[in-house]
Amino acid sequence: MRKNRRNFLFKAVLGAFAAPFLNVISCASRTPENSIDFPIVISTWYAGLNANKEAMRILKNGGNSLDAVEKGVKIAEADAENQYVGIGGKPDRDGYVTLDACIMDWNGNAGSVSFLQDIKHPISVARRVMEKTPHVMLVGEGAHQFALEEGFEKVDLLTKKSQKDWTEWKKTSEYKPIINTENHDTIGQLAIDKKGNISGACTTSGMAFKMHGRVGDSPIIGAGLFVDNEVGGAVATGLGEAVLRTLTSFLVVEFMRDGHSPQKACELAIGRLVKKHSNHKDFQVAIIALDKKGNYGSFAIQKGFEYALAHGDSNELAEAKSAI
Numbered sequence: 673m674r675k676n677r678r679n680f681l682f683k684a685v686l687g688a689f690a691a692p693f694l695n696v697i698s699c700a701s702r703t704p705e706n707s708i709d710f711p712i713v714i715s716t717w718y719a720g721l722n723a724n725k726e727a728m729r730i731l732k733n734g735g736n737s738l739d740a741v742e743k744g745v746k747i748a749e750a751d752a753e754n755q756y757v758g759i760g761g762k763p764d765r766d767g768y769v770t771l772d773a774c775i776m777d778w779n780g781n782a783g784s785v786s787f788l789q790d791i792k793h794p795i796s797v798a799r800r801v802m803e804k805t806p807h808v809m810l811v812g813e814g815a816h817q818f819a820l821e822e823g824f825e826k827v828d829l830l831t832k833k834s835q836k837d838w839t840e841w842k843k844t845s846e847y848k849p850i851i852n853t854e855n856h857d858t859i860g861q862l863a864i865d866k867k868g869n870i871s872g873a874c875t876t877s878g879m880a881f882k883m884h885g886r887v888g889d890s891p892i893i894g895a896g897l898f899v900d901n902e903v904g905g906a907v908a909t910g911l912g913e914a915v916l917r918t919l920t921s922f923l924v925v926e927f928m929r930d931g932h933s934p935q936k937a938c939e940l941a942i943g944r945l946v947k948k949h950s951n952h953k954d955f956q957v958a959i960i961a962l963d964k965k966g967n968y969g970s971f972a973i974q975k976g977f978e979y980a981l982a983h984g985d986s987n988e989l990a991e992a993k994s995a996i
């Protein structure tokens with residue numbers, strides 16, 4: 673992962689300068705009359721690059737956006753080296769790795785799991801909740817039982833590395849949710865397939881060293897993720913409590929429904945969040961969005977939020993603009 677990180681640093685720096693212009697080009701050149709170069713995938717953070725690669729492979733072979741986002745984020749979930757999602761995720765303050773995930777498709781179907789333990793792929797369990805139950809959300813023991821019934825294996829998710837970090841953290845037990853390039857806990861992904869259908873996925877081990885039982889925004893439809901195929905989709909990352917208080921992803925989609933570009937919608941939603949949180953300088957929240965026409969946007973409270981954008985043959989990391 674560190675090697676990947678170094679490899680992409682150069683592109684990230686390039687992307688930081690190019691991103692605003694890319695957005696301008698994207699918005700200006702894509703009108704409803706233009707033919708649009710679907711498929712497109714956009715993901716949070718640098719793990720999004722590998723996740724995009726997998727999602728794009730599926731989309732280019734004619735697969736749909738739901739399969740793409742599920743399989744895309746599974747790459748990050750399965751990577752024991754990253755410490756923010758699936759196996760290898762940092763534990764809560766009692767030493768338990770607890771996972772949150774949700775998924776949403778172009779028909780408005782949604783599935784979610786939360787406070788799930790010992791299962792490697794929460795996003796796939798969320799999809800099964802969506803497709804095989806009359807419910808949208810299962811949590812804790814019930815979600816775990818459902819996963820086992822569906823054939824998922826029980827796996828110990830706490831790696832030696834994360835256990836060591838937890839032991840170290842316990843020396844001070846200081847809980848400081850500063851999230852940035854080197855310290856974050858989530859992958860969110862949005863995709864448009866060749867037919868123009870949008871799906872999204874969001875999966876996380878949640879804030880490192882959170883209270884046992886704490887659930888963030890990532891499994892909450894409308895907070896961590898929202899998709900409306902008539903308009904577009906959005907995914908959030910950062911301090912879940914702030915996102916929960918302002919339903920950031922839903923808000924971005926509603927701003928797009930009102931005619932704003934994805935970029936402007938992200939800026940307005942982060943602006944709302946900032947206004948409602950006088951302590952916003954102490955934490956990070958970032959958002960990515962994609963609209964029906966293939967325009968994209970991203971915005972964060974603080975500098976340092978990176979997203980990965982894939983379309984055509986390109987898959988690149990860029991730094992989002994920020995409020996402060």
Ligand code: SD4
Binds near residue numbers: 858888890912
């Ligand atoms: C949470 N939103 O559990 C997640 C954390 C996150 O980068 O996105 N960190 O609050």
